[in-house]
Amino acid sequence: MNERFDAFHLPGFEPAGFVEVTARNLRIRVPRLEQADIRTIVSRLRAARAALLNVPIDNIIAAIDRSAALLAEDSEFRRDALRLLPAATGYSPAMCEYVLDRMAVDWRRDALHTLLAAELDNTAILDGFVEDPRTRRRITARGPDPCLHVFSGNVPGVAVTSLVRNLLVRGASLGKTARGEPVLPVLFARALRTVAPEIADSIAVTYWPSDQTALLDAAAESAEFIIVYGGDEAVRAVRRAAAPNTRVVVHGPRMSIGIVGSNALNNADSARAIAASIARATATFDQQGCVSPHAVFVQLGASISPRQLAHFIEEQLDSFERVMPRARLSPEEAAAIRNAKTRAEFAAYAGAETEVLPLEDRPYAVIYDARENFEPSCLNRVLYVRTFIETHDLVRILHPHRASLQSAAIEGFNESDALALARTLVDTGFTRITSFDRLPFPSSAWHHDGSAPLRELIRYIDWE
Amino acid sequence: MPPRTLRQRVTDLFSRNIDQPIDDDEFDALAREVFAFQFEQCAPYRAYCTRRGIAPSDVTHWFEVPAVPTAAFKELPLVSGSAEAATLVFRTSGTTAGEERRGTHYVLDADLYRGSLLPTFRAFVLPDAERMHMLSLVLPASQAPHSSLSFMVQTVVEQQGTKDSGWYIDADRGIDADALLNSLETMIDAGRPVCILATSLAMVHFIEFLQAQRRTFRLPDGSRIMDTGGYKGRTRTIPAERLRSLYGDLLGIPADACVNEYGMTEMLSQFYDASLRDRVQGRSPSEPPVKRGPPWVRSRTVDPETLEAVPPGEPGILHHFDLANLFSIASLQTEDLGRVLPHGIELLGRLPGAAPRGCSIAMDILLDRSHE
Numbered sequence: 001m002n003e004r005f006d007a008f009h010l011p012g013f014e015p016a017g018f019v020e021v022t023a024r025n026l027r028i029r030v031p032r033l034e035q036a037d038i039r040t041i042v043s044r045l046r047a048a049r050a051a052l053l054n055v056p057i058d059n060i061i062a063a064i065d066r067s068a069a070l071l072a073e074d075s076e077f078r079r080d081a082l083r084l085l086p087a088a089t090g091y092s093p094a095m096c097e098y099v100l101d102r103m104a105v106d107w108r109r110d111a112l113h114t115l116l117a118a119e120l121d122n123t124a125i126l127d128g129f130v131e132d133p134r135t136r137r138r139i140t141a142r143g144p145d146p147c148l149h150v151f152s153g154n155v156p157g158v159a160v161t162s163l164v165r166n167l168l169v170r171g172a173s174l175g176k177t178a179r180g181e182p183v184l185p186v187l188f189a190r191a192l193r194t195v196a197p198e199i200a201d202s203i204a205v206t207y208w209p210s211d212q213t214a215l216l217d218a219a220a221e222s223a224e225f226i227i228v229y230g231g232d233e234a235v236r237a238v239r240r241a242a243a244p245n246t247r248v249v250v251h252g253p254r255m256s257i258g259i260v261g262s263n264a265l266n267n268a269d270s271a272r273a274i275a276a277s278i279a280r281a282t283a284t285f286d287q288q289g290c291v292s293p294h295a296v297f298v299q300l301g302a303s304i305s306p307r308q309l310a311h312f313i314e315e316q317l318d319s320f321e322r323v324m325p326r327a328r329l330s331p332e333e334a335a336a337i338r339n340a341k342t343r344a345e346f347a348a349y350a351g352a353e354t355e356v357l358p359l360e361d362r363p364y365a366v367i368y369d370a371r372e373n374f375e376p377s378c379l380n381r382v383l384y385v386r387t388f389i390e391t392h393d394l395v396r397i398l399h400p401h402r403a404s405l406q407s408a409a410i411e412g413f414n415e416s417d418a419l420a421l422a423r424t425l426v427d428t429g430f431t432r433i434t435s436f437d438r439l440p441f442p443s444s445a446w447h448h449d450g451s452a453p454l455r456e457l458i459r460y461i462d463w464e
Numbered sequence: 465m466p467p468r469t470l471r472q473r474v475t476d477l478f479s480r481n482i483d484q485p486i487d488d489d490e491f492d493a494l495a496r497e498v499f500a501f502q503f504e505q506c507a508p509y510r511a512y513c514t515r516r517g518i519a520p521s522d523v524t525h526w527f528e529v530p531a532v533p534t535a536a537f538k539e540l541p542l543v544s545g546s547a548e549a550a551t552l553v554f555r556t557s558g559t560t561a562g563e564e565r566r567g568t569h570y571v572l573d574a575d576l577y578r579g580s581l582l583p584t585f586r587a588f589v590l591p592d593a594e595r596m597h598m599l600s601l602v603l604p605a606s607q608a609p610h611s612s613l614s615f616m617v618q619t620v621v622e623q624q625g626t627k628d629s630g631w632y633i634d635a636d637r638g639i640d641a642d643a644l645l646n647s648l649e650t651m652i653d654a655g656r657p658v659c660i661l662a663t664s665l666a667m668v669h670f671i672e673f674l675q676a677q678r679r680t681f682r683l684p685d686g687s688r689i690m691d692t693g694g695y696k697g698r699t700r701t702i703p704a705e706r707l708r709s710l711y712g713d714l715l716g717i718p719a720d721a722c723v724n725e726y727g728m729t730e731m732l733s734q735f736y737d738a739s740l741r742d743r744v745q746g747r748s749p750s751e752p753p754v755k756r757g758p759p760w761v762r763s764r765t766v767d768p769e770t771l772e773a774v775p776p777g778e779p780g781i782l783h784h785f786d787l788a789n790l791f792s793i794a795s796l797q798t799e800d801l802g803r804v805l806p807h808g809i810e811l812l813g814r815l816p817g818a819a820p821r822g823c824s825i826a827m828d829i830l831l832d833r834s835h836e
Contacts, residue, residue, distance in 0.1 A: 331768030335781075335799060335815045338771075339535040345515075349508035350540030359515060361771075 007182035008206035009189035026087040038218035048201035049172035063196035068107035070191040077191045084183045090327040103157030111444040118445035119454035138463040143171025148223035152230040153180020154288040160188045175205040254290035254406035264412025265302030277436035279316030284440040287379040294377040295384035310368040310385040314357040317364035326363035336378035402429030409436040477760045478579040482587040495526035505544035531797040537567035554612040556729045572791040577732045580788035584758045588736035591744040598629035601662035607635040641673040657686030663693040682716035692725035732788040733761045754808030760787040
């Protein structure tokens with residue numbers, strides 16, 4: 001634990017003092033802040049944002065792209081990221097590298113153009129008033145001044161994506177990092193500073209402990225828009241701190257699942273291929289993402305049984321472990337896994353059709369459980385494999401969880417069955433239907449939990 | 465049923481001197497016989513052991529007896545005998561989520577429970593008294609037939625309480641704080657000491673009531689509190705030391721007469737703070753404070769990650785081997801962290817993040833309703 005990281009990017013702010021905090025195996029240093037400091041930081045952000053309004057969007061895109069390149073290709077920023085992220089997050093170095101590389105794709109020029117095109121018919125409205133012939137009015141759009149981002153620590157890179165989107169709408173950003181991941185947003189802002197300092201001035205990022213509610217209050221008060229990632233407690237704290245009129249977008253805890261139809265289970269080869277995709281989706285971020293599958297429902301009646309598929313997934317998780325080991329767990333995480341395995345094992349002794357694969361202590365587990373039920377996984381690469389006969393049976397099982405469902409990977413259905421299933425999933429509360437390969441890494445234009453990635457940040461101004 | 469002699473040999477232990485450890489060889493021999501009996505009688509346990517390649521003939525010391533995680537009690541009856549023959553069915557209080565199934569302990573022989581709990585309670589809560597006036601803030605067994613704590617308190621009140629002992633709680637109405645207040649005043653006037661039996665959470669509610677009324681008492685010398693259930697209240701959290709000092713400030717009960725109990729639904733024997741017994745027997749208080757059980761329970765700790773045994777005195781997950789659990793499972797793996805010291809066990813808390821268990825949560829919901 002000799003590494004120390006200055007986990008802040010506060011342009012133009014002179015800290016009066018510092019505090020050191022331990023983030024897992026990393027010591028981080030951040031300024032000791034008072035409410036007045038937050039206000040100072042925000043007023044500097046506003047000044048930088050005023051300048052940002054005159055920067056052409058193409059220049060902003062180019063600057064983001066070059067910063068992303070610094071993180072994606074060999075540079076001091078990438079080396080720092082790959083050294084500091086495993087210490088701060090606990091993820092294995094191989095996992096950090098994999099996640100960084102996949103997330104960085106979303107910050108490159110092509111992905112940014114795709115995102116802008118998908119979200120806005122005419123990006124010129126970000127530059128000034130544009131005549132809308134249909135409604136005979138002029139419209140312009142402004143990003144938040146500033147946007148407060150309250151980040152969570154489970155998936156490295158999500159914080160950077162949040163900052164990037166706000167830059168695209170020329171919003172200023174105040175980012176409060178989580179103790180679980182105080183690294184990447186700071187490194188991104190520093191990379192941006194070397195590329196385009198005037199743009200980097202519109203971003204402030206630091207960490208403070210969540211019990212310093214006065215700082216959150218000050219930040220929330222001065223924000224025009226708030227986006228919060230995290231658990232119920234973090235979300236409640238932000239909602240309490242926000243003024244009634246302030247728009248708040250919440251990305252709270254969500255769960256994803258997979259559904260495998262019998263078409264994918266006609267021979268061992270196709271079943272093995274799908275098992276590999278399922279294993280990868282399960283192991284990525286050690287299952288900590290909202291996009292990570294908790295359970296896979298497998299159709300009965302094909303030549304490969306759900307139980308066989310569970311065995312294939314176990315094999316694939318084992319090979320994945322060799323290339324991308326799971327994080328070392330805390331005692332409570334280890335205990336949660338043991339509890340889940342114990343219960344499934346004893347359920348089998350009680351006559352239930354369950355099997356724990358493997359029973360031995362390994363850094364992954366597949367719990368085959370043919371009882372008609374769904375329960376969230378304890379995560380850290382523990383996947384439930386469940387069975388179904390007809391897809392409409394799934395509605396009944398999943399409906400109680402509809403408020404927290406997010407992505408469903410579906411494979412092994414013909415086009416018309418897939419369409420019918422997709423409609424059902426929409427009604428069950430899912431906001432994304434995808435494949436197992438894409439499950440962990442949604443498109444850059446993803447409607448995260450049903451909201452529009454750029455339009456949600458924008459304030460429209462009409463001139464009638 | 466086991467050979468009569470095995471049950472007899474276990475129940476014989478209940479009349480031994482509670483301060484006198486059972487000889488290592490004697491405990492070991494008995495424990496291994498109990499294991500062999502349970503291996504034969506309890507098919508799921510046998511399957512669990514067999515999957516781990518362990519049969520009674522392989523076990524050379526009771527340490528090697530596979531411990532069953534308490535979570536297993538949520539899935540199926542773990543009885544050495546027939547669950548249909550159970551005279552008592554105890555359930556853990558579960559969580560508010562409601563979806564998680566409750567752990568269930570089928571008790572085939574209530575006399576083993578009574579036989580274990582009474583001498584232990586006497587030793588640690590009544591080391592200096594035969595009978596006391598008892599005031600219970602734990603629901604009577606008739607209103608909570610599946611609560612092992614209610615059964616225990618009922619047994620204690622019936623066996624060790626004076627005739628005017630009573631219950632100050634009701635499943636529908638919650639705590640009757642006014643009646644409790646009256647009784648305490650009456651006992652103060654009479655100069656007779658009392659023994660309050662409660663969950664910690666019920667005590668928190670009563671203390672809040674006293675604070676709201678701005679009332680303080682000095683209960684007669686010899687008065688005491690047995691509380692249980694830890695401090696996992698969803699709505700209120702008071703650290704153990706703070707609660708203890710409030711017992712002193714508001715009720716005049718000295719810290720060493722506040723005896724906290726540690727028990728679990730899945731186990732018929734209990735542990736208690738040794739403070740009162742130590743004082744009565746003229747021993748200096750143990751440092752760190754420990755909980756002590758009867759000699760027919762032995763505890764050890766394992767590493768929370770690897771489940772390998774850790775040396776005595778090192779922190780780890782507690783395993784208990786309770787001979788009184790003859791007709792269920794004797795070797796249990798808890799979700800509690802602690803250290804096994806020469807003079808008792810030191811509790812270090814529950815595995816954080818593990819589902820809270822115990823009577824306090826259900827009771828808290830009940831009490832909150834009564835406050836409406």
